[in-house]
Amino acid sequence: MKPLTWAIIGPGAIAHQFAAAQGALGRQIYAVGARNRQKGEAFAQRYGIERVFDDIPQLLADPQVEAVYIATPHASHFSWMKQALEQGKHLLVEKAITVSSDELNEINRLAAEKQLIVAEAMTLFHMPLFRQLKQLLDSGRLGKLKMIQVSFGTLKEDDPTNRFFNPELAGGALLDIGTYALSFARFFLSEQPDQLFTTVSKFSTGVDEQCGILLQNSHNEMATISLAFRAKMPKRGIVACEKGFITVDDFPRAQQAQLSWTDGSTETIRAGETDRALQYEILALEEYAANGTNPLHYLTNDVVALMTAIRQRWGIRFPFES
Structure with a gap:
């Protein structure tokens, strides 16, 4: 499979990890786009990147670029994704991929029209451990899936001006860390939940600071999710079945899990x-591009739909949403 020619938009912290991953694969990134040219040039020098753009539309128009990794804050994802697809680029986009289902549905229509691949950079969807755990559940060895529990809490600085609590930047725990927890739950649930119950405590800026979420689908599989932005909690997912349960600690990038049997x-x-x-x-994005389909994109669609419904229940709407 021939590697794609990659560009990065947004040379922030996660983009450094992405560039290092490309280097570990023996790749060289072609271009980086940054509104702050000095920052872009420093990033390019560090990773041996050939081209630096401070005009992002100019980067997207470059015919050399085949795939774009979008690492900007999620409030800006939709605009960059739409422009990139219109220029014929495959996309790997950081979490949350969009802030709403309306945005994602429009992106999906455009990607289908252009015959391009869109994938969310949701690590757990692509970790080998999760594929193995799903195979274990599908084998029936653990019996019927009954309950999923997920917790994720982090202690963000009590600062209304930072992006985590800024409604102009789609702040709040749900879109930042909740997308991981919901992705964990949806990955193992056999179908999308059709029942949703939730409660929320809001930060002074009006975005969600902490919440509880309860989901249930038509197979009576349930999931409970606890999120917090001002309290540290373990990143822990538990998948409970009739004959045992699986515990995955530090689940977003986990390489091991504990299987506990009822005996x-x-x-x-x-x-x-x-x-x-x-x-x-x-490697997954490049495989999807080669095959012309992203078999996991339905999970992303379902998670964004859940987050959209949850925010509607909370009455949280960002200033930029029409």
């Missing part, structure tokens, strides 16, 4: 490497 016996399941998380995403 008290345990075993450790290992697959993949945490340090290669972004490499798996790069």
Whole structure:
């Protein structure tokens, strides 16, 4: 499979990890786009990138670019994605891929029209461990799936001006860390939940600071999710079935899980490497582009639909949303 020619939009912290992952694969990124040219040039020099653009539309118009990694804050994703697709580029986009289903539906229509691939850089969707765990559930060895529990809490600085709490930048725990927790739950649920219950505590700026979410689907599979932006909690996912349960700690990039059987016996399941998380995403996007389809995109659609419904229940709407 021939590697694609990649460009990056937004040379922030996660983009450094992406560039390092490309280097570990023996690749050289072609271009980086940054509104701050000095920052873009420093990034390019560090990673041996050939071209620097401070005009992002000019980068997207470059015929050499085949795939674009978008690493800007998620409030800006929709605009860059739309422009990139119109210029014929495949897309790998950081979380949350869009802030609403309306945005994502428009992106999906455009990608289908242009016959291009869009993928969310949701690490757990591409980690080998999760594929192995899903195979285990599908085998029936654990019996029927009953309950999923997910917690994710982080202690963000109590500062209304930073992006985490800024409604102009689509701040709040749901779109920043909740997308991981919901993706974990949806990955293992056999179908999209059709029942949703939730409660929220809002920060002073009006975005969500912490919440509880309860989901249920027609198979009576349930998921409970706890999120917090001002309290540290473990990044832990538990998948409970009739004959045992799986515990995945630090789940977004996990390389191992604990399997606990109802008789008290345990075993450790290992697959993949945490340090290669972004490499798996790069290779997946290139595979999807070669095959002309992204088989996991329905998960992204479902998670964004859940986040959209949850925000509607909370009455949280960002100033830029029409």
